Amino acid sequence: MNKNSRIYVAGHRGLVGSAILNKLQEKGYTNLVYKTSTELDLENSNQVKDFFENESIEYVVLAAAKVGGIVANNDYPADFIRDNIIIQTNVIDAAYKNNVEKLLFLGSTCIYPKLAKQPLKEEYLLTGELEPTNEPYAIAKIAGIKMCESYNRQYGTNFISAMPTNLYGPNDNFDLETSHVLPALIRKFHEAKVSGKDHVELWGSGAPKREFLHTNDLSEACVFLMENYSGNEIINIGIGEDIAIKDLAVKVKDIVGYNGQIIYDASKPDGTPRKLVDVTKINELGWYAKTSLDEGLDETYKWYQKNVASVKL
Numbered sequence: 001m002n003k004n005s006r007i008y009v010a011g012h013r014g015l016v017g018s019a020i021l022n023k024l025q026e027k028g029y030t031n032l033v034y035k036t037s038t039e040l041d042l043e044n045s046n047q048v049k050d051f052f053e054n055e056s057i058e059y060v061v062l063a064a065a066k067v068g069g070i071v072a073n074n075d076y077p078a079d080f081i082r083d084n085i086i087i088q089t090n091v092i093d094a095a096y097k098n099n100v101e102k103l104l105f106l107g108s109t110c111i112y113p114k115l116a117k118q119p120l121k122e123e124y125l126l127t128g129e130l131e132p133t134n135e136p137y138a139i140a141k142i143a144g145i146k147m148c149e150s151y152n153r154q155y156g157t158n159f160i161s162a163m164p165t166n167l168y169g170p171n172d173n174f175d176l177e178t179s180h181v182l183p184a185l186i187r188k189f190h191e192a193k194v195s196g197k198d199h200v201e202l203w204g205s206g207a208p209k210r211e212f213l214h215t216n217d218l219s220e221a222c223v224f225l226m227e228n229y230s231g232n233e234i235i236n237i238g239i240g241e242d243i244a245i246k247d248l249a250v251k252v253k254d255i256v257g258y259n260g261q262i263i264y265d266a267s268k269p270d271g272t273p274r275k276l277v278d279v280t281k282i283n284e285l286g287w288y289a290k291t292s293l294d295e296g297l298d299e300t301y302k303w304y305q306k307n308v309a310s311v312k313l
């Protein structure tokens with residue numbers, strides 16, 4: 001990839017795509033292409049075909065997807081499996097047919113078995129049952145991985161797949177119904193502080209553990225892989241440490257400066273008990289995460305206050 005390569009970042013307004021677009025710009029890549037879903041609906045195969053035929057795209061980062069937290073995944077399984085399979089099939093196939101040099105497909109650590117040994121090594125893919133709350137989404141992601149691998153084998157393409165852990169940062173989704181846990185905690189504690197509410201209700205038991213990577217690090221890892229890695233093996237991206245949701249909740253509560261109680265709604269699902277990724281492979285390639293959870297949380301809360309919260313503290 002050189003600084004004038006024509007690179008299409010799909011999903012550039014999202015959490016991941018916006019960070020990757022910024023990182024590419026920061027690193028001096030100048031020939032970047034991006035479209036909103038209104039300008040180019042990736043579920044529409046004719047639009048995708050025309051776009052690739054007319055735009056001479058050389059590199060693709062596929063960060064457009066149907067994404068959501070545990071309850072959204074559980075409540076809308078058909079949308080999660082359908083939208084993701086359609087988007088990734090349209091983009092991967094058009095990339096092959098239009099001789100794209102390289103494509104990065106983004107999976108997720110939910111592709112690993114629910115009760116896999118920790119930390120999760122890349123080789124654990126397809127060795128056990130998936131977590132039921134996100135099985136349809138995970139199956140779509142596994143199909144994406146296998147499409148990249150199969151196109152490489154049959155057509156000689158250079159399509160790679162990365163598996164990021166749970167992510168957070170600017171441009172996250174802060175909608176309390178559909179978001180992931182970290183933006184939900186920021187918003188819940190912030191709003192409770194502003195309104196003087198005496199308690200905040202969180203989901204599940206608080207016992208599950210999750211690993212959180214800031215998108216500054218994730219975007220660096222993605223550009224690093226586009227520049228330095230080719231191969232059929234999937235690559236985990238993570239920080240290598242995890243935290244129980246109940247401990248994360250205390251951290252966010254402290255950063256926000258909220259003094260009320262935390263209660264847990266046990267009618268909401270816990271999901272996978274733990275999904276810490278093994279980052280040996282990407283570390284051996286030469287990439288390491290830099291942002292600690294404390295630093296990342298602090299920065300993300302500041303971003304939220306400035307850009308999302310209707311009432312500033």
Ligand SMILES: NC(=O)C1=CN([C@@H]2O[C@H](COP(=O)(O)OP(=O)(O)OC[C@H]3O[C@@H](n4cnc5c(N)ncnc54)[C@H](OP(=O)(O)O)[C@@H]3O)[C@@H](O)[C@H]2O)C=CC1
Pocket residue numbers: 010011012013014015016017035036037038040041042043062063064065066067087106107108109163164165166167168171172173180
């Ligand atoms: N968030 C996380 O914790 C994790 C995310 N990932 C992966 O990273 C990728 C991006 O996720 P994230 O950034 O969080 O998701 P977001 O929901 O923040 O962004 C998704 C983007 O996809 C675009 N998009 C959705 N549908 C279409 C469509 N039909 N046509 C064109 N564009 C579309 C949207 O574009 P627009 O804004 O223009 O509508 C949106 O900007 C996904 O593949 C996800 O699996 C992996 C691990 C963890």
Ligand SMILES: C[C@H]1O[C@H](OP(=O)(O)OP(=O)(O)OC[C@H]2O[C@@H](n3cnc4c(=O)[nH]c(N)nc43)[C@H](O)[C@@H]2O)[C@@H](O)[C@@H](O)C1=O
Pocket residue numbers: 068069070071073108109110134137138165166167178179180181182184185201202203204205208210245268269270271272
């Ligand atoms: C990235 C990843 O993200 C999803 O999997 P998840 O990690 O289970 O998702 P989550 O971030 O929504 O929850 C993590 C934990 O946190 C608890 N929790 C507490 N209180 C709130 C709360 O208020 N909101 C949310 N969302 N969760 C809460 C919640 O009960 C769970 O135990 C899938 O989309 C999956 O497909 C995927 O790839």
